[in-house]
Amino acid sequence: MIRLTSVLLALQIFGGAMSFTNRAGANRGHTLPFYRREHVIDLAAIQTGSYQLLRARTDWKWGPRTNAEAILGLTLANPRWFQKNNAATYISIQEMKMELLAQLSIDKRLTDERWSKGKLAQYVTALQLLCHNPSKFFRHNLLRRLTGHLTISVDDFRENRFALSWVVIALCNNNKKIDNTSLEIINDHPGEYKFGVDEASMLLMATTCLNETDAKSSAEQFIVDEMRANMSQYNEFTKGLVVQALTAAETEKVDDIIDIARSDLRGAIMGSTLLELPGAASIVLPALARKSYLDASKVVCPKKGKRVPKSAAKITVKIKVTDDIISNTTGTWKVKAMKGSNLLTALQDLQKQSRRFRFKSLQTSFGRSITSINGMTQDIANKIFWKVEDASGVPLTDGVSRTVPKNGDTFIFRLTKF
Missing domain, CATH: 1.50.10.20 (Glycosyltransferase)
Incomplete structure (x- = not known):
């Protein structure tokens, strides 16, 4: 004071x-x-x-x-x-x-x-x-x-x-x-x-x-x-x-x-x-x-955007799941997701659209982390984790909560042992 x-x-x-x-x-x-x-x-x-x-x-x-x-x-x-x-x-x-x-x-x-x-x-x-x-x-x-x-x-x-x-x-x-x-x-x-x-x-x-x-x-x-x-x-x-x-x-x-x-x-x-x-x-x-x-x-006021039809606001994202450790299986899905939504939301949409896809996640200090896909669960004690990559196999720098897919993107969920 x-x-x-x-x-x-x-x-x-x-x-x-x-x-x-x-x-x-x-x-x-x-x-x-x-x-x-x-x-x-x-x-x-x-x-x-x-x-x-x-x-x-x-x-x-x-x-x-x-x-x-x-x-x-x-x-x-x-x-x-x-x-x-x-x-x-x-x-x-x-x-x-x-x-x-x-x-x-x-x-x-x-x-x-x-x-x-x-x-x-x-x-x-x-x-x-x-x-x-x-x-x-x-x-x-x-x-x-x-x-x-x-x-x-x-x-x-x-x-x-x-x-x-x-x-x-x-x-x-x-x-x-x-x-x-x-x-x-x-x-x-x-x-x-x-x-x-x-x-x-x-x-x-x-x-x-x-x-x-x-x-x-x-x-x-x-x-x-x-x-x-x-x-x-x-x-x-x-x-x-x-x-x-x-x-x-x-x-x-x-x-x-x-x-x-x-x-x-x-x-x-x-x-x-x-x-x-x-x-x-x-x-x-x-x-x-x-x-x-x-x-x-x-004064410049924000313009109210026209409502975009749902059909025009959808994108297609490809999800690939690879497990070379437990079951040696690979699965591929395509999901229709809302444009602008994050990857976690796309996974939730896929879970609603396909009975063959189920996943679990956990909130951490670094964001949402995938812990299980189709019953294949991470094993922290044995250093087994789910890793998320782009189509080229490069690990994502942001987690599923902060990654926003574009139309046609592919994401690989790979069960990996470190």
């Missing part, structure tokens, strides 16, 4: 020192140097913030309508956070789904303003990051619900383009068309932002996804000018959104802004419990990982 505290303190001091150096350059009016920090410093900040967030859970969840933000931040910062075999992770994700299902059970269209003004968009984004199809959420099409929100909340969205941007981003990430009215609102009054840099940052991500170049350029320029002039006046929420937006838009010549903002974000994590708040985590963690909400569309 002492060592961990020392490491975190050192990282905090280093982050503060770099921030001070960069600010000094800014105050002198010079171009700010771009410091390439060690990857371990970013990881330490992400891990510290993630720990704060996970520690803030109660009964595996964070609270009403905040679970998606927490999971969104954790997953963007570390895609491997979601592991089905990790109970604590799995339960938190199920809690998020249960919360959404509970709301859908009483409000199928999610017209409640607590959900229809951008909140559902956060849940859709979190589901997409976890490779859960939001259009097939337990027979609910959440993308259709989001599209409906563009109409239901249009008057609110005219006044709050920050919330509108969330809906647009979630739909755009899923390649869904945005209606003309929403596009007009997004493009309206370029360079004017009621909620300042925060709104401009969300609009920059939305217009980047939509490829609305004029509105994108206006938001981009507003953010750059404002941050270069007044960055010290803004909190970590705004700085996190700025980093996400400029990263998503691939804005050029803004390394100075991103570098200072990221340094301040690291310092905030190390010096407080800021990331116990899911809203903060959803903004800060992705920024530190050089990700944005648009990265939900870049």
Whole structure:
């Protein structure tokens, strides 16, 4: 614990020192140097913030309508956070789904303003990051619900383009068309932002996804000018959104802004419990990982393979049994086995398919070992064992449990005395 505290303190001091150096350059009016920090410093900040967030859970969840933000931040910062075999992770994700299902059970269209003004968009984004199809959420099409929100909340969205941007981003990430009215609102009054840099940052991500170049350029320029002039006046929420937006838009010549903002974000994590708040985590963690909400569309999900007919999944394996010690006999069988199964499974299949073949095996520290075939049993005292060879007579390096036959392979089981 002492060592961990020392490491975190050192990282905090280093982050503060770099921030001070960069600010000094800014105050002198010079171009700010771009410091390439060690990857371990970013990881330490992400891990510290993630720990704060996970520690803030109660009964595996964070609270009403905040679970998606927490999971969104954790997953963007570390895609491997979601592991089905990790109970604590799995339960938190199920809690998020249960919360959404509970709301859908009483409000199928999610017209409640607590959900229809951008909140559902956060849940859709979190589901997409976890490779859960939001259009097939337990027979609910959440993308259709989001599209409906563009109409239901249009008057609110005219006044709050920050919330509108969330809906647009979630739909755009899923390649869904945005209606003309929403596009007009997004493009309206370029360079004017009621909620300042925060709104401009969300609009920059939305217009980047939509490829609305004029509105994108206006938001981009507003953010750059404002941050270069007044960055010290803004909190970590705004700085996190700025980093996400400029990263998503691939804005050029803004390394100075991103570098200072990221340094301040690291310092905030190390010096407080800021990331116990899911809203903060959803903004800060992705920024530190050089990700944005648009990265939900870049997740590569495993494709569900088509079911292969059993007939196409079968292979033929030849089994030859030779005993030159006890009975001087040789027997040969062909077995139909499932493609991809191991040699032990092929032997079990052969035993089911032929009354003339029987075998026994024993589990050892080296894997499964054949002890008897057709009544001919090994005799350890007299150093008599069953040896398994390939068609060329070369002993197998792996046992029957780890050897996977290919179609047409031959295996020789030879009773041998050493």
